[in-house]
Amino acid sequence: MGGAPVSVNLEESNALNAERLAYVGTLLNEAQTFIEQVYLPDLLAVASFYKDWGAIGSGLPNYLAYGDLPVHGYRDTGDFKFPRGAILNRDLSTVHEVDGKNVDQVKEYIAHSWYEYSTGDDSGKHPWEGETTLNYTGPKPPYEQLNVDEKYSWLKTPRWNGNAMEVGPLARMLVAYASGRKEVIELVNGTLQSLNVPVAALFSTLGRTAARGLETKLIAGWAQEFYQQLLSNIKNGDTRMFTRDKWEPSTWPSEAKGVGLSEAPRGALAHWIVIKDEKIENYQLVVPSTWNASPRDPKGQRSAYEAALIGTPVHNPDQPVEILRTIHSFDPCIACAVHLYDEKGRYIHQIDTF
Numbered sequence: 001m002g003g004a005p006v007s008v009n010l011e012e013s014n015a016l017n018a019e020r021l022a023y024v025g026t027l028l029n030e031a032q033t034f035i036e037q038v039y040l041p042d043l044l045a046v047a048s049f050y051k052d053w054g055a056i057g058s059g060l061p062n063y064l065a066y067g068d069l070p071v072h073g074y075r076d077t078g079d080f081k082f083p084r085g086a087i088l089n090r091d092l093s094t095v096h097e098v099d100g101k102n103v104d105q106v107k108e109y110i111a112h113s114w115y116e117y118s119t120g121d122d123s124g125k126h127p128w129e130g131e132t133t134l135n136y137t138g139p140k141p142p143y144e145q146l147n148v149d150e151k152y153s154w155l156k157t158p159r160w161n162g163n164a165m166e167v168g169p170l171a172r173m174l175v176a177y178a179s180g181r182k183e184v185i186e187l188v189n190g191t192l193q194s195l196n197v198p199v200a201a202l203f204s205t206l207g208r209t210a211a212r213g214l215e216t217k218l219i220a221g222w223a224q225e226f227y228q229q230l231l232s233n234i235k236n237g238d239t240r241m242f243t244r245d246k247w248e249p250s251t252w253p254s255e256a257k258g259v260g261l262s263e264a265p266r267g268a269l270a271h272w273i274v275i276k277d278e279k280i281e282n283y284q285l286v287v288p289s290t291w292n293a294s295p296r297d298p299k300g301q302r303s304a305y306e307a308a309l310i311g312t313p314v315h316n317p318d319q320p321v322e323i324l325r326t327i328h329s330f331d332p333c334i335a336c337a338v339h340l341y342d343e344k345g346r347y348i349h350q351i352d353t354f
């Protein structure tokens with residue numbers, strides 16, 4: 001295998017070499033310049049004309065972040081750039097511990113979803129025990145509206161300790177703020193001061209939109225940190241791109257359970273897997289849009305999208321741009337939350353939106 005390309009090789013044209021690394025550095029510099037000189041100034045300039053939206057679209061009082069961007073590797077869950085935690089009732093004095101392996105913390109419900117559980121539609125299941133059995137009971141198209149007192153969605157309804165949670169940039173920033181992260185606190189407080197709005201404005205459509213921009217600034221700076229760490233590692237001879245601890249199949253367990261918690265751009269993302277007899281017995285994932293866009297649970301609790309629209313003033317019902325403004329603040333993606341196939345793996349149906 002001598003001379004074959006490897007993941008990192010400063011002299012190899014088909015690998016991550018010195019020229020490519022320098023180009024990455026150039027792109028990071030350009031991105032940071034654009035964010036600081038164009039994106040954020042424009043965002044704050046526009047936001048100054050929509051301060052009233054600091055009191056609209058608040059929705060849920062609960063926020064969940066799985067944490068991401070580890071400083072010392074993914075096994076060190078205690079040192080993330082974006083910390084892991086949950087906030088309840090907008091109490092920024094307390095950050096609750098989040099554990100994906102705790103079967104009592106995360107459960108999915110289907111009381112208003114087109115599925116059925118062997119234990120009944122009002123029961124909740126941790127993803128390790130999850131079931132995905134289709135059971136469409138909705139109206140036949142064409143129809144004007146769905147009956148929200150019955151089943152009305154293909155999304156399951158996840159809950160954290162029984163609470164409906166918002167996930168995404170706002171949740172990440174609030175958990176980091178409440179966790180005492182100095183650079184987050186300084187950036188958030190500085191932005192609130194420049195807009196002359198109170199902390200309560202964070203819990204809104206305006207706050208949600210601003211959080212996306214503020215975290216972009218933070219990430220651009222952190223990307224520079226990670227880039228310099230990569231260069232330093234390479235210079236010191238450390239070119240590892242993966243760990244070989246479990247590389248050989250002979251080291252794999254015949255039975256195991258696992259979960260991976262991370263932060264996607266839209267929010268908390270987790271995959272759960274159960275392995276039995278060296279085969280995947282169950283695989284479930286709960287994506288950000290499932291948290292935010294899901295239907296009501298058996299107790300009638302609304303999820304983030306529905307809750308955020310309560311009390312939204314609509315100037316023209318025929319052109320409800322105010323509703324779109326709040327939903328867009330979540331960066332919606334229903335396609336992320338539901339994928340339908342037949343038993344042979346083919347798409348059942350596809351709908352294009354414009």
